[in-house]
Amino acid sequence: MAEPILALRGLSKSFGALKATDDVSLDLRPGEIHALIGPNGAGKSTLIGQIAGSVVPDAGEVWLGGRQITGLSVAARARAGLARSFQVSSLAMEVSARVNVRLAAQGRAGGTYRLWGSASRDSRLAAAAEAALARVGLEARADIPVAELSHGERRLAEMACALALAPRVFLLDEPMAGLGADGTARLTALLDGLRHEAPILLVEHDMDAVFRLADRISVLVYGRVILTGTPDEIRASREVREAYLGEEA
Amino acid sequence: MREGLVNLALIALLPLVALGAQAAGETYFVTLVTKATILALAGIGLNLALGVGGMVSLGHAAFFGIGGYAAGIAAHHVFAGTPVLGWPLTVEGTDQMPLIWLAGIAAAGLAAAAIGAVSLRTQGVHFIMITLAFAQMVYYLGVSWKAYGGEDGLPIYLRNQFPGLDTGDAMQFFALAFACLLAGVALVWQVSRSRFGQALAMARMNEARLAASGISPYPVRLAGFVLSGMIVALAGALFADLNGFTGPSMLSWHRSGEIMVLVILGGVGRLCGPLAGAMLFVAFETWLGGLTDRWQLFLGLVLLGVVLFARGGLIGMLAGRARHG
Amino acid sequence: MTLALFLEQLLNGVQLGLTLFLMAAGLTLVFGVMGLINLAHGSLYMTGAFVCATVAGWTGSFWAGLLAGALAAAAVGALVEVSVIRRLYARDHLDQVLATFALILIFSEGARLVFGDRPLWLDIPPALSGTLALPGGAEYPLYRLAIIAIGLGLAGGLWWLINRTRIGMQIRAGEADREMIAALGVDIRRLYTLVFALGAGLAGLAGALVGALQSVQVGMGEPVLILAFVVIVIGGIGSIRGALAGAVLVGVIDTMGRVFLPAGFGLFMPPAEATATGSALASMLIYLVMALILALKPKGLFPADA
Numbered sequence: 001m002a003e004p005i006l007a008l009r010g011l012s013k014s015f016g017a018l019k020a021t022d023d024v025s026l027d028l029r030p031g032e033i034h035a036l037i038g039p040n041g042a043g044k045s046t047l048i049g050q051i052a053g054s055v056v057p058d059a060g061e062v063w064l065g066g067r068q069i070t071g072l073s074v075a076a077r078a079r080a081g082l083a084r085s086f087q088v089s090s091l092a093m094e095v096s097a098r099v100n101v102r103l104a105a106q107g108r109a110g111g112t113y114r115l116w117g118s119a120s121r122d123s124r125l126a127a128a129a130e131a132a133l134a135r136v137g138l139e140a141r142a143d144i145p146v147a148e149l150s151h152g153e154r155r156l157a158e159m160a161c162a163l164a165l166a167p168r169v170f171l172l173d174e175p176m177a178g179l180g181a182d183g184t185a186r187l188t189a190l191l192d193g194l195r196h197e198a199p200i201l202l203v204e205h206d207m208d209a210v211f212r213l214a215d216r217i218s219v220l221v222y223g224r225v226i227l228t229g230t231p232d233e234i235r236a237s238r239e240v241r242e243a244y245l246g247e248e249a
Numbered sequence: 250m251r252e253g254l255v256n257l258a259l260i261a262l263l264p265l266v267a268l269g270a271q272a273a274g275e276t277y278f279v280t281l282v283t284k285a286t287i288l289a290l291a292g293i294g295l296n297l298a299l300g301v302g303g304m305v306s307l308g309h310a311a312f313f314g315i316g317g318y319a320a321g322i323a324a325h326h327v328f329a330g331t332p333v334l335g336w337p338l339t340v341e342g343t344d345q346m347p348l349i350w351l352a353g354i355a356a357a358g359l360a361a362a363a364i365g366a367v368s369l370r371t372q373g374v375h376f377i378m379i380t381l382a383f384a385q386m387v388y389y390l391g392v393s394w395k396a397y398g399g400e401d402g403l404p405i406y407l408r409n410q411f412p413g414l415d416t417g418d419a420m421q422f423f424a425l426a427f428a429c430l431l432a433g434v435a436l437v438w439q440v441s442r443s444r445f446g447q448a449l450a451m452a453r454m455n456e457a458r459l460a461a462s463g464i465s466p467y468p469v470r471l472a473g474f475v476l477s478g479m480i481v482a483l484a485g486a487l488f489a490d491l492n493g494f495t496g497p498s499m500l501s502w503h504r505s506g507e508i509m510v511l512v513i514l515g516g517v518g519r520l521c522g523p524l525a526g527a528m529l530f531v532a533f534e535t536w537l538g539g540l541t542d543r544w545q546l547f548l549g550l551v552l553l554g555v556v557l558f559a560r561g562g563l564i565g566m567l568a569g570r571a572r573h574g
Numbered sequence: 575m576t577l578a579l580f581l582e583q584l585l586n587g588v589q590l591g592l593t594l595f596l597m598a599a600g601l602t603l604v605f606g607v608m609g610l611i612n613l614a615h616g617s618l619y620m621t622g623a624f625v626c627a628t629v630a631g632w633t634g635s636f637w638a639g640l641l642a643g644a645l646a647a648a649a650v651g652a653l654v655e656v657s658v659i660r661r662l663y664a665r666d667h668l669d670q671v672l673a674t675f676a677l678i679l680i681f682s683e684g685a686r687l688v689f690g691d692r693p694l695w696l697d698i699p700p701a702l703s704g705t706l707a708l709p710g711g712a713e714y715p716l717y718r719l720a721i722i723a724i725g726l727g728l729a730g731g732l733w734w735l736i737n738r739t740r741i742g743m744q745i746r747a748g749e750a751d752r753e754m755i756a757a758l759g760v761d762i763r764r765l766y767t768l769v770f771a772l773g774a775g776l777a778g779l780a781g782a783l784v785g786a787l788q789s790v791q792v793g794m795g796e797p798v799l800i801l802a803f804v805v806i807v808i809g810g811i812g813s814i815r816g817a818l819a820g821a822v823l824v825g826v827i828d829t830m831g832r833v834f835l836p837a838g839f840g841l842f843m844p845p846a847e848a849t850a851t852g853s854a855l856a857s858m859l860i861y862l863v864m865a866l867i868l869a870l871k872p873k874g875l876f877p878a879d880a
Binding site: 052054073074075076078079083084086090091092093094095099100102103104106107108111112113114115116117118119120122161165 | 454
Binding site: 299305307367370371373374375377378379381382383385386389390392393394395396502506509510513517543545546548549550552553556557 | 605611658661667668669671672673675676677678679680682683684686687796797800803804806807811850853854857858861862864865868869872873
């Protein structure tokens with residue numbers, strides 16, 4: 001079995017008496033899509049925060065490519081190769097998708113303290129941004145202020161930002177939410193190919209997409225991973241049905 | 250396009266008015282235009298923090314005053330024939346502006362780094378209050394520094410010199426201030442479109458997006474804050490030489506407020522907004538101040554009106570909605 | 575350093591602290607409930623002092639002046655809230671700063687128009703003009719002790735108001751969740767006006783009380799305003815308890831620093847230099863303390879959300 005690229009070891013976080021995540025350990029291996037599912041309030045957002053660096057865990061470790069990143073800031077983790085998308089789109093609303101994506105390309109390329117030369121005329125940044133926008137199919141709408149884009153287009157712009165980082169790991173928080181049928185199909189196809197560039201940890205409510213895409217699925221209930229397995233194993237598990245699928249399906 | 254034309258017109262207006270006043274023999278008006286030019290430079294500097302970086306600093310008078318004190322202290326020592334520092338190495342006073350500017354800008358940069366390092370750990374209202382408080386600390390330092398005039402400040406009997414110019418001549422001093430303003434506008438324009446400027450603007454618009462892009466917001470903001478303070482310090486040094494005086498009034502928080510006001514009158518986040526704001530401010534002060542001692546009452550009313558009803562500022566009315574990024 | 579001097583300065587510090595608390599309480603309430611930063615709070619302090627001095631001059635009664643000062647500041651506060659401040663709640667902090675800065679200019683010039691350019695003087699009421707003997711032999715002014723008592727009384731009253739009354743419950747609800755109190759059927763506009771007027775009244779009272787110790791003049795509120803900001807930053811924004819603790823801390827440190835730092839430097843420096851260095855450092859002391867506290871606890875000593 002290949003070495004995991006992203007490894008979570010015993011991540012725990014409590015808010016008062018509530019254990020949002022409780023001793024969570026997960027592996028993300030090269031070339032896979034590992035989906036994380038669970039009912040609302042299972043602790044998925046807290047776990048994403050702990051991986052991305054916006055939530056400080058009470059205990060546990062996060063490893064990326066054999067290097068411990070538990071103590072690093074959000075920005076340092078992004079530089080280390082962790083690209084995240086937000087559950088609620090987090091983009092600069094008053095500028096275009098291109099500006100947002102270009103900044104991700106700039107984060108990847110470095111040179112942020114360069115005071116001279118126009119960033120918008122930098123061909124390297126422009127090419128990286130254009131390529132990322134094209135992959136999500138947003139080229140035609142790339143120069144409109146994000147505030148004027150539809151909800152689904154914003155999700156795609158956010159995905160393009162993650163692509164422009166050319167990361168080692170994608171951490172995607174409900175990328176399908178709010179997408180229409182076309183958008184979902186397009187994004188599903190994109191993610192399907194993307195796993196070979198960098199593995200994806202996917203938090204998603206769209207079960208069709210999850211079972212179509214995921215190589216492995218982990219089920220999070222009340223802050224604990226109750227089972228990790230292939231889609232078939234998850235479907236077959238009585239425990240999962242009782243704890244989760246039974247409630248929703 | 251329209252905004253570009255307005256910017257050009259604003260920049261051209263200053264030397265045109267100065268030349269016109271000179272031709273008419275009205276040296277006093279040349280001095281007024283010089284004042285507007287220097288305040289515009291301060292506004293341009295503050296706008297880098299405020300308009301681009303979204304840092305609502307009420308502490309920029311500290312940097313303005315530090316620049317002013319650099320000019321005053323250097324001139325004071327030249328006049329008195331005493332060294333600025335006797336130990337560990339002797340530093341003589343100087344009346345050469347380039348050296349004074351360098352010292353003032355460096356000192357303000359250090360102060361901005363220290364003040365920014367603490368205040369930028371916080372945001373929003375905290376940041377406003379803390380920058381205000383630290384500027385007040387520098388103000389009290391000026392008041393209690395008896396060697397440099399304490400509350401009374403320092404007179405600059407002879408305007409400091411610039412190689413090749415007669416700075417005592419109103420028109421030549423204006424030209425110098427105007428060149429500094431142009432350099433400031435060019436610098437801020439360059440910086441805002443650079444990679445750094447893009448990151449600084451993103452720190453204003455969406456900090457989480459900046460961090461997710463792998464760029465730490467705190468050092469970006471700090472660098473923007475320091476650069477902004479350094480530009481304002483240059484304006485302060487010129488201002489002290491214009492008035493032949495430096496003192497705690499340059500450090501007063503009202504000064505921070507005024508610089509912010511002229512940025513707003515012109516339109517925040519616009520490259521040349523501070524130019525329009527400074528011209529309006531000086532015109533207002535001169536015209537209304539000539540009519541009534543209570544001109545600040547009217548300034549307050551106008552400012553209140555602009556904030557409540559005309560949020561794009563003066564250029565906003567001329568050139569339409571502000572464009573960022 | 576004698577015990578008497580120490581006690582005297584300690585009391586001076588507490589007195590300054592409680593005056594600062596009266597300022598800071600209004601600022602922190604207004605921020606906590608309405609999310610507004612109000613630079614013009616010092617103008618309300620000044621209003622209280624001017625009205626107090628004028629009414630005391632007419633009636634010959636300090637107490638009538640004090641009451642009038644506090645009520646006038648509250649009334650002016652309510653008026654300003656309804657006409658200007660109300661429009662700023664939904665705005666960003668920059669607009670709030672600018673609009674309330676504009677209010678300062680308007681208030682300052684307005685005060686000159688109404689009350690004239692020259693400072694007014696306010697006499698300490700005869701009943702409190704005496705002194706009290708402190709242990710160690712010093713005589714301490716009764717009036718300053720009265721300010722301490724009034725400040726403590728009002729701090730207690732404010733605690734009671736916020737924790738034990740219906741209005742207080744609404745204020746606390748407003749700090750926690752603005753939509754919730756609207757859902758509770760509270761008239762939120764009236765509550766905001768009330769909170770603002772309450773803060774204004776406290777500031778006016780503070781101005782009137784201090785007016786008898788200093789001259790009453792335009793601009794008197796601004797140094798106090800900035801100190802009140804330091805208090806709030808140290809105490810934690812939105813927290814009344816933090817405002818009280820921060821205020822007393824700032825008052826005592828500032829007062830003690832001004833007296834004892836020059837003396838302290840005098841132990842190893844020539845007197846003239848010691849006075850200069852000591853008083854320069856003393857005037858910066860509380861800001862340095864603020865920086866230190868921020869470095870350790872960026873949200874202040876008593877963050878409101880903890």
